[in-house]
Amino acid sequence: MERRVVITACSAITPIGRTKAEILHALRNGVSGIKPLKEDGLLSGHIHSKVFGAVDYPITYDFKRTFRKTMGPVAYYACQVAKETLESSGLDQAFITSGRLGVAFGSTHGSPTVQREIYKTFFGGTRDDVRSIGAVDYLKSMVHTTAVNITKMFGITGRVISSSTACTTSSQSIGFGYEMVKFGMQDAMLCGGADEYDTTTVAVFDNLLACSTAFNATPHLTPRPFDVKRDGLVVGEGAGAVLLEEYDHARKRGAEILGEVIGFSCNNNGGDLILPNLQGISETIRIGLRDAHLAADQVDFISAHATGTKMGDVIEAQAIFDVYGDRPPIVGLKSYMGHTMGSCGAIETIILLHLMREGYIVPTLNLEDIDERCAMIRHSREVRDYPVRIAVVQNFAFGGVNTNLFIKKPD
Amino acid sequence: MTRDEIINHILHIFQKEFEIENPGLDDDLREEHEFDSIDAVELLLQIEKMLGSELTQEEKKQAMDIRTINQIVDYIERLARARQTLLD
Numbered sequence: 001m002e003r004r005v006v007i008t009a010c011s012a013i014t015p016i017g018r019t020k021a022e023i024l025h026a027l028r029n030g031v032s033g034i035k036p037l038k039e040d041g042l043l044s045g046h047i048h049s050k051v052f053g054a055v056d057y058p059i060t061y062d063f064k065r066t067f068r069k070t071m072g073p074v075a076y077y078a079c080q081v082a083k084e085t086l087e088s089s090g091l092d093q094a095f096i097t098s099g100r101l102g103v104a105f106g107s108t109h110g111s112p113t114v115q116r117e118i119y120k121t122f123f124g125g126t127r128d129d130v131r132s133i134g135a136v137d138y139l140k141s142m143v144h145t146t147a148v149n150i151t152k153m154f155g156i157t158g159r160v161i162s163s164s165t166a167c168t169t170s171s172q173s174i175g176f177g178y179e180m181v182k183f184g185m186q187d188a189m190l191c192g193g194a195d196e197y198d199t200t201t202v203a204v205f206d207n208l209l210a211c212s213t214a215f216n217a218t219p220h221l222t223p224r225p226f227d228v229k230r231d232g233l234v235v236g237e238g239a240g241a242v243l244l245e246e247y248d249h250a251r252k253r254g255a256e257i258l259g260e261v262i263g264f265s266c267n268n269n270g271g272d273l274i275l276p277n278l279q280g281i282s283e284t285i286r287i288g289l290r291d292a293h294l295a296a297d298q299v300d301f302i303s304a305h306a307t308g309t310k311m312g313d314v315i316e317a318q319a320i321f322d323v324y325g326d327r328p329p330i331v332g333l334k335s336y337m338g339h340t341m342g343s344c345g346a347i348e349t350i351i352l353l354h355l356m357r358e359g360y361i362v363p364t365l366n367l368e369d370i371d372e373r374c375a376m377i378r379h380s381r382e383v384r385d386y387p388v389r390i391a392v393v394q395n396f397a398f399g400g401v402n403t404n405l406f407i408k409k410p411d
Numbered sequence: 412m413t414r415d416e417i418i419n420h421i422l423h424i425f426q427k428e429f430e431i432e433n434p435g436l437d438d439d440l441r442e443e444h445e446f447d448s449i450d451a452v453e454l455l456l457q458i459e460k461m462l463g464s465e466l467t468q469e470e471k472k473q474a475m476d477i478r479t480i481n482q483i484v485d486y487i488e489r490l491a492r493a494r495q496t497l498l499d
Contacts, residue, residue, distance in 0.1 A: 065430040066445045134452055 004247035005181045006410070008255040010350045011084035013077050013194075013239040015053040015337040020354050026336060027351070027362040028383050032220035033337040034234055042116070043199040049211035051219040053236020053338025054197065067153045070139040072111030073196035077239035077343075078146035079153050082190055085241040086154060090255060091188070093155075100187040102158030104177040105147040105194070105241070106169040107342040112198040114141035146194050158186050164342070167305070168266070168397035169193040170240060171345025171405055175264035177244045178405075187246045193342040194239035201341060202235045208274070210309050211235070223308030223339075224366040225332030226317065226374040233307040236338030240346025259353045260408040262390070263292025269400035276315035278322075281402050285323045285394070288404035294390065296324050299406075301361060301380075301391040303348045306332025307339050316394065317374040329380040335365035345395045349405060352391045356409040361386040412491075417484050424457050425480075436480045451475065454483070462490055 012018065015033025016026035026033065035054040037044055044050075061076055071079065082105070086096065095101060109115075118137050139145065144162035151160060159180060163172040170193025177189030195201075205211045212232040215222035224230040250257060265288030269280035289296060302324070304316055313332075320330060333348050334340075340347055355361055363381045370379060393405040412420070418436070425431040431444045440446035455474060459466055470490060477483055 064445075066447070069449060134456070136449055136453065139449070 001184045003182055003184060005178050005244050005261045006247050006250050006257045007242050007259045007261065007353065008245045008250050008257060009085045009089035009243040010258060010353060011081040011088070011241050012347050012350045013055055013059065013081055014340065014347050015055055015236050015238060018057075018059070023351060024354055024358065030365055031336070032365060033236070034219040034222060036219055037199070037202065038197070040199050043203045047199060047202050047206045047211075048213045049202055049206050049232070049234070050216035051212060051222060051234050052197070052202065053234055053238070053340060055237050063153070067149070069136060070145075070152070071149050072114040072140035072145060074107045074111045074194050075140065075145050075149040077194040077196060078105055078107070078192070078241075079149055081192060081194070081239045081241035082150045082154070085190060085243050089243045090253070091243075095188075097155040097157055099157045101156055102160065102177070102180055102186040102189045103147050103150050103156055104161040104163070104173040104180070104189050104191040105150055106144070106163040106173055107146050107193060107195050108164065108166050108169060108201065110143045110145050111141045111196060112200045113196060116200075150190065156190070163193075165399060165401045166397040167339065167341060167344060168395045168401045168403045169342035169345070171349075171393060171395040171403040172266060174242060174244070174261065174345060174349060174405055175266055175403055178261040178264050181244050181246050187249050189244045190241060191244055192239065192241035192346040195237055195341040195343055197237045205233060205235060212308065221366055223335055225304070225306035225308045225335050225364050226313050226370055226379060227367050228369045228371045230308045230310065230313065230371070232309055233334070234338035236340040238337065238340035238343045238347055240343045240350050242346060242349060257410040259356060259410060261405065262408045263288050263294065263404070263406035265291055265404045267402055269402070271400065273399050276312045276396060277400065278315050278318055280400060281316060281319040281396060282322050284402035284404050285319060288392070288406055289323070292406040294406065297327065299324060299328050299390050299392055301352070301355075301386070301388040302328050302330045303352055303391065303393045304330050304332050305394045305396045306364065307334055308332070312396070314371070314373045316396070317377050321376045324377075326376060326378045328378065329361055329386065330377050331362060331380040332364040332367070335367065345393055345403065345405065348393045349407060352393060352407055356388045356391060356407070359385055359387055361388065414484060414488070417487055418480065420461065421480060421483055421487075424454070428453060428457065434480055438480070439478050440480070441478060451477070458487060458490070461487070462494060464494055466490070
């Protein structure tokens, strides 16, 4: 049994805004969400990269203590976008708690903020302090904290999938959620990812010389995917959630259909855990096209992973060219908000839904002088009307994990 | 501490740590105030601070059936008697 899977609600927290209007305003006007890295008294002084894709506006949470007590910052983000998604979906409570709705939600590594506090206690504390590390601290910090805080808050009793594959976390959430609904295991899946403000992740990439360091005084000028002056990625924070629903279920209840997931691919490079791999990425794209029953020339627009690293962008451009040639326009959305890690796949999917609905595409920010090694593909260079029927979200992660999501505009 | 003083101290903990305002002394805390097993573990830490000594695993297990403020106070009085602390 193969069933159609549609997206009927979404919500995001991004460095360039919360609402569709705010996000599109930033994209249309070239507004960057990259800000100076905040001092954290621990790692910030040792990190060479001094920029971050920051959510620097207040968010009002209305969570009861019974929910708050098991939540670290990452779960606040996750539960907020989940709440808004469920509210806007119009799903009734009986369905939400029926077991027919599952959750696929993850983060890069739970809550590093809470983990940091635990380690401080471990290594600096007295016996009384160490004894104070309790079950709550684990529930706040554990890898699947986002998914299960969501199930708790809304009484969701269906399947739980909690990917934690760095940059492909939320594209896996959506992809695995899509497969759950497509093959009849669940009738709906609440999918997404989140990551909180965290300098640990910056330090990891900084040590690998993968972070941008040349624009510390002008954060808005980095990252620069595909640009000759690009010098690395910028870590960011955020969250994104989409509700996937079986098509007939959505139609019968009169839900607004924002888009349809028509294909998903996920593979591994089968070797190096860090270096981008042309063969692996090209294969991901081809597997995805087969899953979506598409020819390459049916894809209208591609959201590239495009982190702004020296080699990653070149390999991705080559893979895109090998499969699609120079026909579909390519955008690197991380140029606006940095790499929001576990949430990037969901946020980029949501942005594609908005662009498809509005009928225009946006450029890659800071792409002024295209690196000749990335010049063979068709870069989106300006805001312009452009009807998109089928779009792709590409994401690639440490560990050699690659994903492609194929999204179709509603008929 | 008198029983009333222990009650006041516990009610203060409930208000400050669990955001539960003035529960009835015989209210079922789980049913009426969403006080769950995680809260119970946190409460035991507070009781240890109050007594100034650690609880044994056996003593902690005895707390798992507690449902009301009055039962919490009974429990603390038993612990205090065993330790010869708190009581006048």
